[in-house]
Amino acid sequence: MRDEKIIVTGDIISHHARTKLQERGVEIDAIAEIVYDLQHPYAPNLTMVECVESVDAVLVKREIQHAILVGIELDVLAEEGRLSEPLLSLITGDESLFGIDETIALGSVFGFGSIAVTTFGYLDKEKTGIIRKLDRSTDQVNTFLDDLVCSIAANASARLAHRLRDRDEAETKVVIRKPEDEELIG
Template structure:
């Protein structure tokens, strides 16, 4: 009989995999802060942490993390068949499946998330740069792109929430001045 996996178990496994690979919520939040702070003076790192946690609640993101990290781990152990083993282990520039998996996870967060992901994939800031491994050592072919997708989704989520907050404040101010 096939086992039905509870969503809490999936979320915990995804967060554990990130942590085991050296990725923290705070490390991702720092990227989010760098991406969003130019647009909001009131933004705090705590806002960014909260947004990253909210993104990690999404099943699509959890599933992408589990699949991507598993492929990275299998490549480290030379357990993938060729030529996939060489493509993943070397983080072949034309491989593209790592970006495709990560990009699929941001589509629910709109165009801001998609363009932010593209920027982060190109510029590799913060933790993403540290994980981008094309030399000997741990394989993070999928992980660096997954971190970029989490940061991009959290950035987009924050951008929309900041705008909603500003509009609510404007509406409240108009009500107060007209009363």
């Protein structure tokens, strides 16, 4: 370690978080597909481009990036047998009552509101798309990664729901400001 303190900038962290996701087999598009499936029923005109963009926006957040770095590190260390027991067995066995993977993922879900939390819970149980693939993989330990993907998808989905609502409101604003509604305002 050198004497001078290294400042780890957001740029570096962001770069690493994205790279690690990819190295572990998770492409942005695969997460965006989950988001599309979740939001399409409520927004028929939704495009995949908007979903990718929402996933990208979620990945800009520091807390998500930190969660990704910690979670994938623990998965990899477990895979390589470089954790002490009994933690190693808890993680490699994806022990059903071990909840730190969900705790870490949940920590970054709270940032996107209660809708993100319930969506996270739903995805964690239903395990659609890439989440199921990760869950069933026998090649690598994904104890933390599958929850992280649930978290990113839930956040991107909640973010999109709020955005779509803002757009709707902007369009309907003129209509609702009728005099009979005024009592709502004053």
